[in-house]
Amino acid sequence: MKAAITATAKFLPDDVLTNQDLEKILDTSDEWIRTRTGIRERRILKDPDKATSYLCTGAARSILDKRGIRAEEIDLIIVATMSPDMLFPSTACLVQRNIGALNAWAFDLSGACSGFLYALTTGAQFIEAGTHRKVLVIGGEKMSALMDYTDRNTCVLFGDGAAGVLLEPSQDDEHGVMDAKLHADGRGSEHLCMPGGGSLHPATHETVDSKLHFLNQDGKLVFKSAVTAMADIAVDVMEHNGLDSDDISYLVPHQANKRIIQATAERMGIDMGKVAINIDRYGNTSAATIPICLAELDEAGKLTSGSNLILVSFGAGYTWGGIYLKW
Numbered sequence: 001m002k003a004a005i006t007a008t009a010k011f012l013p014d015d016v017l018t019n020q021d022l023e024k025i026l027d028t029s030d031e032w033i034r035t036r037t038g039i040r041e042r043r044i045l046k047d048p049d050k051a052t053s054y055l056c057t058g059a060a061r062s063i064l065d066k067r068g069i070r071a072e073e074i075d076l077i078i079v080a081t082m083s084p085d086m087l088f089p090s091t092a093c094l095v096q097r098n099i100g101a102l103n104a105w106a107f108d109l110s111g112a113c114s115g116f117l118y119a120l121t122t123g124a125q126f127i128e129a130g131t132h133r134k135v136l137v138i139g140g141e142k143m144s145a146l147m148d149y150t151d152r153n154t155c156v157l158f159g160d161g162a163a164g165v166l167l168e169p170s171q172d173d174e175h176g177v178m179d180a181k182l183h184a185d186g187r188g189s190e191h192l193c194m195p196g197g198g199s200l201h202p203a204t205h206e207t208v209d210s211k212l213h214f215l216n217q218d219g220k221l222v223f224k225s226a227v228t229a230m231a232d233i234a235v236d237v238m239e240h241n242g243l244d245s246d247d248i249s250y251l252v253p254h255q256a257n258k259r260i261i262q263a264t265a266e267r268m269g270i271d272m273g274k275v276a277i278n279i280d281r282y283g284n285t286s287a288a289t290i291p292i293c294l295a296e297l298d299e300a301g302k303l304t305s306g307s308n309l310i311l312v313s314f315g316a317g318y319t320w321g322g323i324y325l326k327w
């Protein structure tokens, strides 16, 4: 039995932070950001009393509405996030409470920008095992909470948002999550991390003053690793499933940098018209980028029965992976 996606939805905060807005607070320019990354604007959740669970709850409610089911029917909620409301309880438990999914168990999964692919693979296994019939998989981030808005190297890249999917048993073995190849290499951990706030550097005046509670990265190094790993994994998944470029309906890549996306499409030999891109509007929303893309393709009616999708990601850890999904 395969796990099929039976509903998708996204939830973005209303406030828009444009490159022009950033020009006013940083030594940067719209031209630099657009040409290096492809980003024009990103969404920001400004309300300090709202966090990732608020965004994920919005996506979850919309998924239930679209599928026309009650929250009590959900068996499991997995939230992929690197910006949970709190270290504990999990953001997934807060979403479970907010939507009233009282028959579901719930947990967070920490896979950074690859979190959604890790979570989708995990959720699919519960369906494939036959033990669960309705699994909500959500990727959500309030990345603005991890940003140092005086650090132009990093803060221009990220935005806030959430999106997710409902997984259910496929009617046949021809649709759903067909293949997943996931990887990790902890040797890359120091190049992209937020050192503060965990048990190594708990919050003290010193750790806050040292800016350990902000996302920290070696952007150039991460770029080089990402561009190779995403292209390699995309080709690997294609070959493993006997697909050539003509068979692919859409590449749905993590949205970190438009140049990484273009390099991946080029290596796969597919036209940019078949690549889901929204980095210009949302920036990098980490675990939310891929489900936001899926929701937008779905809303636009571009996904029809039998569409072949390749999902690929790379992120902190390092983590990376690729999924072959048949709609």
Ligand code: ACO
Pocket (backbone or CB within 6 Å): 027, 028, 029, 032, 033, 036, 037, 113, 152, 153, 154, 156, 157, 192, 217, 219, 220, 221, 222, 223, 226, 254, 255, 256, 257, 284, 314, 315, 316
């Ligand atoms: N505005 C203006 N100048 C800037 C800015 C900015 N916002 N940010 C950096 N610069 C400057 C730097 O200070 C540096 O100046 P220097 O040469 O005087 O020291 C210069 O621009 C660097 O320019 P480039 O080398 O052309 O920058 P590059 O092409 O490497 O692009 C970028 C930088 C966009 C950060 C790129 O390396 C990148 O996208 N890396 C991936 C990082 C990433 O996406 N991480 C997210 C998590 S992982 C993931 O999601 C894949």
